[in-house]
Amino acid sequence: MSVIYILLAVSVIVALIFFVAFVFAVRKGQYDDSYTPSVRMLFDDELVKKSPSKSIKSLTKKD
Numbered sequence: 001m002s003v004i005y006i007l008l009a010v011s012v013i014v015a016l017i018f019f020v021a022f023v024f025a026v027r028k029g030q031y032d033d034s035y036t037p038s039v040r041m042l043f044d045d046e047l048v049k050k051s052p053s054k055s056i057k058s059l060t061k062k063d
């Protein structure tokens with residue numbers, strides 16, 4: 001039973017270390033994207049799929 005307490009304490013400490021490392025990286029600008037905005041105009045626009053206005057069933061169906 002004492003092993004569970006040790007593993008729980010170790011996992012909480014490791015999680016806190018990773019959280020502190022993440023916060024440190026965010027504050028230092030590690031995740032800032034400075035490349036994409038400069039080349040965004042070179043990317044092709046995404047194609048918009050057109051939904052069919054009339055299906056085959058509606059064309060053959062008689063009212």
